[in-house]
Amino acid sequence: MRAHLGVMVGGLWMVMAVAPAVAHHSFAAEYDNSKPLKVTGVVTKIEWTNPHIWFFVDVKDENGNVTNWGFSGGPPGVLQRRGITKNALKAGDTIVVEGFRARDGSNNGSGGVVTFPDGRRVFTASAEDALPKSDK
């Protein structure tokens, strides 16, 4: 029974993890929703600024090479209204980031979901899953 509950709650987290958020522009203009991205790394910098917060993560590959990735999140005000402040994420935190790559091929992306080592998931990014159906 307890295992069943765990699966159900896990499932809820999974469906809620695909998280449209808020942007001032078209997600499609800047990010490629055919290129999902999931990295684990250490936070190096946070820019708690409009129109979107940005956070930067050092990601080490299997050869030990480190690449710094930048990820955008929601606007500070929207996050703040949800109770997520600039203290939610700190330099030195190890996180898993899920999102989509920037269209320009740079080491940037939308940071849709951030997961901490204790399982907490916070932040949302651009509206990749909120695409309305075409009306034509």
Next chain:
Amino acid sequence: MRRHLGAIVAVLTGVAACSLGFVPVLAGGQAAGRSSAPLTDGGKDAGKQAAGPIPRTVDGKPDLSGIWDTPKAPGSRGGGATVFDKARMAPFRPGGEALFYEPRTGDPRKDEPRAFCMPSGFPSAFLGPYPIQIVQNQKNLVMVTEFMRVTRLIPLDGRAHLKDIEPTFYGDPVGRWEGDTLVIDATNYKRWSLDDWYYQNPKEYRMHTDAFHTIERLRRTDANTISYQFTVDDPKIFTAPWSVDWEMKLHPEWEKTGLYEMVCQENNRCEGGNCRK
């Protein structure tokens, strides 16, 4: 035990959805309706103010002041963006369809000028998932959206529209009372995007022309609700005006902080698809 389990799961779901602002996604990956997306903090306290007589200003008019969630279909919760439903539109007049659908060119400066911090225009700026504050007195009604702090100053003194002025992104709105209904009539728009940016057809976007004329009818139906009818009249595109019916919900809990500042130019890192270091 089963009832207990159900309650635990329900609570966890509610807490998670409200605290994270995540949007439940239905099987198959279709978002469970943008209109239900709790992007402006879940709307969990909306409607909790005791229903009762609607507040009125000293001159007896309904007082629409307060911080409201974005207009959307009646019954929707949360703060999803609103896109016009084609099923509600009037038929095109000859040549209207070509004016309405403008093909995307691949040049983001032309296709999505809002990505370069250009204005969203009206009603687009007021349809995204951001709170709207209304401040009202006998002479004016002011609508401010948190989105870029776009402001509409609407005179209520019965004046006519301005003449011989350059068209603008947000038009020339004038208001008048018809009983308890506030009617906002606006003209003098420049040709610009009709929809909120959530309309993301990859082939084209939808425009209004410089003949665009909007009529809004706002009526506070109870202490927590504004019934909001929005009429699109664009005689260069459509054979007749057409309307959609939305509502806005009051959020007294957002008064604590008010609207947050949102400035597009501050750190627009991936402007138009080119991310800078």
